[in-house]
Amino acid sequence: MTDALLAPRKWVTMQDVALAAGVSTITVSRVLRTPEKVKVATRERVAAAVRDLGYVPDQVAGSLSSRESRLVAALVSTLAGSVFASTVDGLAQSLRDEGHQLMLGTTEYSSASEQALIATALSRRPDGMVLTSGEHTPAARAMLAGSGVPVVEVWELPDDPIDMAVGFSNIEAGRAITEALYQIGHRRIGFVGGGIRRDGQSSEGDRRGRLRREGYEAVLAAHGLGEPRVVPNPTDGSMVERGARDLAALLERWPDTDAVFCSSDSVALGALSEARRRGIDVPGTLAVAGFGDFEMAGESGLGLTTVRIPGYAIGAEAGRLLLARKRGEATGPRILDLGFEVVRRATA
């Protein structure tokens, strides 16, 4: 076994199959791609040869020749503990259903590296591209536009989309959950998480958190609930740590706070834990709402009131849109708003 692995076998080519089946290569190609165009007898002979030789088509050659790669590239910040994991799942699924594959790149939160990744992705001549970031360098936008590759931006509804977009309004979502807290009867509502990083950079996640915060502030203003209760947050550490630390700081400054909206469920877990440590009754004394409806938020877990985002559907729709465009189908809406849903549970 060892030797076989160290000395890569030569791949079986279409030529080999053709020879074995006594036909030309193009016939083999047809059997594989459009079997109905080949006489049954021939088809079976070829199929047998394919099986016997263990032929695995070379998509690299195929792509070069046909000028379609059947590849879609997706760029995300990170996957670990990220809201994008389910979106990537959805995308992978919808692509697979149509015989396409997924190339994944991680930007690690830098839009400079996003630009570099876009370039390398384009070098594979992808049939489409999914971007989870909402901000792009001018150069990146130019490359994308110049390439003519269909692009879908997800998890946001940009004011100036590059091409297509699938997501929801972060501002509206922030507004909705804050309004829900208001309707329950809360009047001294704080906001935890989402802000500017200590290094001055604002990361993607933070940017969206900021949008949700705008929604939060809009509700406060609309109901005359006073100044926003938000602590400036150096955003190092995990989301959970930030939730715990920021809630502590917020309560120190505004001890009478009766509800907090956390920019993500992870942040909410930190806040919840901090409240428990302090012996604060939730939701009696302090209501806590999260964002994302992660697995841990459910009834059997945290029982967290939160906002559910259709992450999987966002990915699946992004894939569908891309492939529909490729097929040249009447392109539906370029901007698809999949909405969100406030989920009321025990913490608020």
Next chain:
Amino acid sequence: MTDALLAPRKWVTMQDVALAAGVSTITVSRVLRTPEKVKVATRERVAAAVRDLGYVPDQVAGSLSSRESRLVAALVSTLAGSVFASTVDGLAQSLRDEGHQLMLGTTEYSSASEQALIATALSRRPDGMVLTSGEHTPAARAMLAGSGVPVVEVWELPDDPIDMAVGFSNIEAGRAITEALYQIGHRRIGFVGGGIRRDGQSSEGDRRGRLRREGYEAVLAAHGLGEPRVVPNPTDGSMVERGARDLAALLERWPDTDAVFCSSDSVALGALSEARRRGIDVPGTLAVAGFGDFEMAGESGLGLTTVRIPGYAIGAEAGRLLLARKRGEATGPRILDLGFEVVRRATA
């Protein structure tokens, strides 16, 4: 903009660049791949043309010609709420550092679809392949072996590895955490999660859970702690739900249980929540231990005693091994045990 996107521009080719710079295509190629082999003046002229024309190399053609794809394929079950997310991050990172790209496929827990995905992955002629599943069909193993593509199996140390492996011993990990519970003084230790699905299929996650359970049972046997306290579990619902439901069932059958080892941190969250609902003091009356050290397990969150697995490192090392092999470097160990670490926190 719309029109430009609907009518894809023709790509600038190396030929175009060559023409513009007054050289041959091969010289352009050299400027891009081995600049030191080209006279500075020429190099700069070419580089200028590349920039002016916005040339993006075609890796599809390059791969076909050079017979190396600079692509590594990874197959995972799912990403959402999965322990593999950080491993994929680590892999993507180490590949990117060496100019390679990642193709991702999701198997959705079926080894039949794993086989199909392996075939499509191989059709891209990847330079390497990462498998997170521990079980493969004979056909899959044959394809892999026949292709000569380097393979790394991760998150496990298979008895009969296909090629290379990076991971840790699930049995030893289960043994270690159970032993820790024993050392703390617990004698009536239960196990929650990990088993056989209702549909009779055993999924990947379940298989590894079963290995951890073997470790758990070994400790019970070694110390004469009586029969294993495990409830047969129909494994539908989320991990959190299973944790809650199975803990309830376990306590019904063995009310005097004083500690439980949960097969993952998500399961542990469910168990923790169920204990809280029942007013059971943790860890006083019942100690709870998890597995994985997810973000939520930390001090600021659940404060969960658990087992930390180096998921990111597993991915990063897998990438490194693959690329080292490709370079033909003296292949180090084919099996890399990255170990694990018991993390003691508040719940046990």
Next chain:
DNA sequence: TTGAAAGCGTTACCAG
């Protein structure tokens, strides 16, 4: 229904 020939855009190989 099948095939021959001509690419697809690059890189390997060998010359100069």
Next chain:
DNA sequence: CTGGTAACGCTTTCAA
């Protein structure tokens, strides 16, 4: 240091 020519393995196009 630079270039010509021939692959790479497939699909397109045009004929038969």
